Amino acid sequence: MxxxxxxxxxxxxxxxxxxxxxxxxxxxxxxxxxxxxxxxxxxxxxxxxxxxxxxxxxxxxxxxxxxxxxxxxxxxxxxxxxxxxxxxxxxxxxxxxxxxxxxxxxxxxxxxxxxxxxxxxxxxxxxxxxxxxxxxxxxxxxxxxxxSLEGIGLAYNKDILDKAGIDPSTLTNIDAYKAAFEKIDGMKDELGLTSVCAVAAESGQMYWSTGNHLLAAYYSQGVDRDDKTYIDMVNNEGKIDEDRMGQFADWLQLLFDYSDQNVLISGTYDDQLALWATGKAAFITQGNWIDPSLPTYDATFACGLAPSAFTKEDTDGLIVDTxxxxxxxxxxxxxxxxxxxxxxxxxxxxxxxxxxxxxxxxxxxxSCTLKPSTPLAQSMLPYIESGKTYAWDWVTQPDNMAMNATGPVFELYAKGQLDKEGFVSTMASSIADYVASSK
The missing domain is CATH 3.40.190.10 (Periplasmic binding protein-like II)
Structure with a gap:
């Protein structure tokens, strides 16, 4: 055509x-x-x-x-x-x-x-x-x-996963991730790793990553592209599904527990990216937009994107949109x-x-048969071609909510100043207050 x-x-x-x-x-x-x-x-x-x-x-x-x-x-x-x-x-x-x-x-x-x-x-x-x-x-x-299309998930270093005997295609629920993280963590010295994950949650510089790209999973992971249940709750009522947010909180805690704590608490985007791109972490919470930066670090390892599968039920698609x-x-x-x-x-x-x-x-x-040459973009194609994608519903949340409301909650949780219940309740109140003030 x-x-x-x-x-x-x-x-x-x-x-x-x-x-x-x-x-x-x-x-x-x-x-x-x-x-x-x-x-x-x-x-x-x-x-x-x-x-x-x-x-x-x-x-x-x-x-x-x-x-x-x-x-x-x-x-x-x-x-x-x-x-x-x-x-x-x-x-x-x-x-x-x-x-x-x-x-x-x-x-x-x-x-x-x-x-x-x-x-x-x-x-x-x-x-x-x-x-x-x-x-x-x-x-x-x-x-x-x-x-153009971009995908959100966990980018992985396939060379590290291969050495640890982990098939990235099995990472479709939180239990699979727990097992993978535990195994890799036990092999950190052997694999030359500083941490299993590269995550940065300091809200002043990283709110766009936490309050947008991480929160994207709460809105959309495992949800049909036409189903706007969770984003509509926020936009129309200023409310969240607390049970689903609790599952999301468990996912965050898993990521935080296996992260380099200095990068998690005070790291910049460059710190986060460098940790992963230099082979010192197996996973990073970013999307295919980091592809152009990989040559800067001479990153030649095989890599790909895996789902932000935070529930116990399988969700084997990526969050992909324009x-x-x-x-x-x-x-x-x-x-x-x-x-x-x-x-x-x-x-x-x-x-x-x-x-x-x-x-x-x-x-x-x-109709386009051309393929991208960059590795994370390439890894998105099977998901797109098989229709296993979820929408970027986060892009329709209230303007600047990540900066002014949700980003700081991620930071407090990462620092341990909120427990799971505190994260859910603070997220609920922060979103409710922000949506009310925006109307």
Whole structure:
């Protein structure tokens, strides 16, 4: 079903003329300090202006945009916002200045709070039938095109597990993990390990990991993608399922007990990653987004992602979803041109190659046969292909709840200042208070 991108475009241009859209910057490689006005003035007035929020794919996107212009005559100007930028705030600034990009990236969590009135419906686009991850608004219409998939779980060092005689495919419930952790812990000296797990729970720097990615398991692990029971309890009532949260607390305690305590209590993300990437821990509580960092540590060991299987019942899937979407500004005068550009990225051979091979991402499109080259991304594919995935429901929890409410509770639990019951009750009250104050 893969088509050459020019052929894909020709089908659309029979009924419409390619226009242009815009991004928030200019033709120069940009970062958080990019000046949109200066960039806009340097671009052709018919150019598509496109805000990309993943700085690491800036070069690959610009290469594709250049190819696209050579083939179609349609200029696409990419602005890539750098790490640490308040993306929502930047887009709001563009809106206030009357300088909105024509295509921009947004997260599912920011749709309701920021962008629901700005996005053009995309219903009818061919790529929608080619993915399970198109973003729909409350009205059931599609407003966002996915471009990559990311997975959350426990990344494991397969070389270590092999030496310990542990098959990662058996790690589908908490009892299996307990047995594996105990066995590896008893072989730490032999395996050259500092700890079994690399976990960091200091809330000032790691709230995004604990209050988002770890809590993702409570919301979604083992839950059908369309079942929003636990996230709806939080969003609509400010409540949690205390029994399920208690099971989650047991899981956390297991991870904490087998972690390097210095990294757990006061470590940064870099400390956590270094512990695992240098072969000093068998597991790390992160996802496939750490793939690009592995060469920094000369990490050549085989590795993969295993489920955050915190219950006694088997849950053999990964939490996989698209972390952000590409949408079109509904007041753009180049909407048709924007749709054609997104279509080329999604459906053409060149577009799929740009996203998977050049950007290093996992494609959300079923027709794409290209495979990522990085190890954790590769390990996600069997789960995706077999439909064993759970949704990123955490992305729709109240804005900044991880930073201001749940992150600190993880830290108190990691420090032993809360027991299991205290963790559950404090999590319940923190969430209830935060949701109430957010309304």
């Amino acid at each position: 893969k088509k050459k991108w020019l052929a894909v475009l020709l089908a659309g241009t029979m009924t419409m003329t390619l226009g242009a859209c815009g991004s928030s910057s200019g033709s120069s490689s940009s970062d958080s300090s990019s000046d949109s006005s200066a960039a806009s003035s340097s671009a052709n007035k018919d150019a598509i202006r496109f805000v990309n929020t993943k700085i690491e794919i800036d070069s690959a996107l610009k290469d594709f945009a250049k190819q696209y212009e050579e083939e179609t005559g349609q200029e696409v100007v990419i602005e890539s916002l750098g790490g640490g930028v308040d993306v929502n705030g930047q887009l709001k600034n563009y809106y206030a200045a009357g300088n909105m990009p024509d295509i921009f990236a947004f997260g599912p969590d920011s749709y309701k709070s920021s962008f629901s009135d700005w996005l053009e419906p995309l219903d009818g686009e061919d790529w929608i039938e080619d993915t399970d991850y198109a973003f729909k608004g409350d009205d059931g219409k599609v407003y966002g095109m996915p471009f 972390p952000s979407l590409w949408g079109i500004y509904n007041k753009s005068d180049k909407i048709d041109a924007c749709k054609e550009f997104l279509k080329a990225l999604a459906e053409s051979e060149e577009g799929q190659k740009a996203l998977v091979e050049n950007c290093g991402m996992v494609s959300p499109f079923k």
